[in-house]
Amino acid sequence: MSKRKQAWNTKENAEKYDSYANEFTLYKKTSKDLVSFTKAKPGMKILDLAAGTGTTTEALIEKFGESVEIIAVDQAEEMLKKAEEKLSNYKNIEYIVSQAENLDENITTKVDLVVCNSAFWQMVPKKTLKAVSNILNKGGMFIFNLPDSFFAHNDFKREPRNPVSYDIEKLSDWAEEFSLKLTDHFIESYSQSSKEVAAFNEIPIMKANFPNEKRREEFIESILSEDKISESQWIYITLTK
Numbered sequence: 001m002s003k004r005k006q007a008w009n010t011k012e013n014a015e016k017y018d019s020y021a022n023e024f025t026l027y028k029k030t031s032k033d034l035v036s037f038t039k040a041k042p043g044m045k046i047l048d049l050a051a052g053t054g055t056t057t058e059a060l061i062e063k064f065g066e067s068v069e070i071i072a073v074d075q076a077e078e079m080l081k082k083a084e085e086k087l088s089n090y091k092n093i094e095y096i097v098s099q100a101e102n103l104d105e106n107i108t109t110k111v112d113l114v115v116c117n118s119a120f121w122q123m124v125p126k127k128t129l130k131a132v133s134n135i136l137n138k139g140g141m142f143i144f145n146l147p148d149s150f151f152a153h154n155d156f157k158r159e160p161r162n163p164v165s166y167d168i169e170k171l172s173d174w175a176e177e178f179s180l181k182l183t184d185h186f187i188e189s190y191s192q193s194s195k196e197v198a199a200f201n202e203i204p205i206m207k208a209n210f211p212n213e214k215r216r217e218e219f220i221e222s223i224l225s226e227d228k229i230s231e232s233q234w235i236y237i238t239l240t241k
Contacts, residue, residue, distance in 0.1 A: 007204070007205050007208060008075070008076040008078075008079060008205055009075070009076035009077055009078050009079070010078055010204065011078050011081075012204055013076075013078065013079075013203065013204045013205050014053055014076070014078040014079045014081065014082040015082065016202065016203045016204055017052065017053055017079070017203050017205070018053035018054075018082050018086075020199055020200060020202075020203055021052075021053060021055045023199070024192075024196045024199060024200075025196075026190055026192055026196065027055045027117065027118060028055060028059070029190060030117055030118055030145060030188075030190070030234060031055045031056040031058070031059040031117050032059045032062075033145075033188055033236070034056060034059070034115050034117050034143060034144075034145060034236065035056070035059045035060055035063055035115065036063075037143060037186075037236055037238070038113055038115065038141065038143050038238075039141065040060075040063075040064070040068065040112075040113050042064060042067035042068060043067065043068065044068050044069070044112040044113055045068070045069040045070075045071070045109065045110070045111045045112050045113075046060060046068050046069065046070050046071070046111065046112065046113045046114075046115065047070075047071045047073060047107070047111045047113070047114045047115070047135070048060065048070060048071070048072045048073065048115055048116075048117075049073050049100055049103065049114055049115065049116040049119070049132070049144075050073070050074055050075075050100065050116055050117070050118075050119030050120075050122075050123075051072035051073055051074045051079070051080065051083055051095075052074055052076075052079045052083065052119075053079050053082040053083045053086070054072065054082070054083030054084075054086055054087055055117070056115060056117045057070055057072045057083060057087060057093060058086075058087065060115075061087065061090055061093075066090060066091065066092040068092065069092055069094075070092055070093045070094070071093075071094045071095075071096060071107065071111065072084075072093055072094070072095050072096070073095075073096050073097075073098050073100075073103065073106075073107070074097065074098075075097065075098060075099040075100070076097075077097045080095045080096075080097060083095065100116075100119075100123045100124075100127075100128040100131065100132075101123065101124050101127035101128055101131060102127075102131060103128070103131040103132065103134075103135060104130075104131040104132075104134035104135050105131075107135045109135075110135055110136065110137045110140075111135055111136060111137065111140065112136075112137050112139075112140050112141075113140060113141050113142075113143070114132050114135070114136065114140070114141070114142045114143075115142075115143055115144070116142075116143075116144035116145075117144070117145060118145060118147065119144075120144040120145070120146055121146055121147070121150035121151060121164075125166060125171065125174060126174050126177075129142075129174055129175055129177075129178050129180060129239075130177075130178045132178075132180075132239075133178035133179055133180050133241060134178075136180075136241045137241070138241055139240070139241065140240070140241050141183075141238055141239065141240050141241070142180065142238070142239040142240075142241075143236065143237065143238045143239070144236075144237055145234045145235065145236045145237070146234065146235050146237070147232055147233070147234050148160060148232055148233045148234070148235075149161050149232065150164065151164055151235060152164055152167060153167070153168060153187070153233075153235055155187055155233075156187070156233050156235075157231075157233060158233075168182070168185060168235070168237070171237065175239045179241055180239040180240065180241055181239065181240050181241075182237065182238070182239055183238050183239065183240045184236075184237075184238040185235055185236060185237045185238065186235070186236055187233050187234065187235050187236070188233070188234050188236065189231060189232070189233050189234075190231070190232050190233075190234065191229050191230065191231050191232075192229070192230050192232065193229055193230075194223050194224050194226055194227050194228055194229075194230075195224065197223050197230060198220045198223050198224050201216060201219065201220055201223075202220075
């Protein structure tokens with residue numbers, strides 16, 4: 001496991017991340033959109049991959065209550081502990097610590113749907129697609145999203161922060177290697193205030209993006225002084241087995 005992935009697994013990080021996700025709306029919106037774009041229905045077994053502190057799991061509960069079985073999976077145990085603490089009233093959620101790339105080694109049952117909000121870009125894509133395919137029932141779906149900051153697409157208005165090693169065509173080709181077919185994709189736009197961007201960079205894991213604390217403070221000060229709304233685009237991708 002990389003040092004960055006290990007850095008997710010602290011109580012402080014889980015608390016700060018959860019506070020951010022609760023106060024600001026971006027991840028709530030992307031989670032709700034992710035859930036609404038699926039063809040999920042009562043009776044399904046659904047796996048929330050990279051569940052974090054439970055924002056997408058909450059969106060599933062909000063839509064389906066206890067009429068579905070949910071497996072919340074994250075590689076950071078502290079993040080899952082926070083999710084379980086918040087959702088302790090619901091008995092239809094199982095919590096499993098696992099990296100995405102070896103998901104199939106830790107999940108002993110087949111599922112009908114895998115959702116993954118704002119995390120696929122951090123995963124090794126081919127290994128993750130293989131693992132997801134291995135736990136999906138025939139006809140099952142894997143739906144995930146990628147923001148324009150970490151993915152390139154012709155319909156995006158801006159380029160990603162760094163060059164990415166794959167595009168949607170390559171994703172489709174890789175998926176087919178593991179009996180998955182790209183059946184849908186579309187783009188949604190979201191907005192964030194300067195305050196939201198600044199708060200995001202107060203999360204401990206995000207502080208590592210800066211060479212030192214002074215540079216981070218300068219960045220936050222600059223962002224807040226601009227007081228503007230920033231726009232981002234996210235692509236939603238559906239793969240069907």
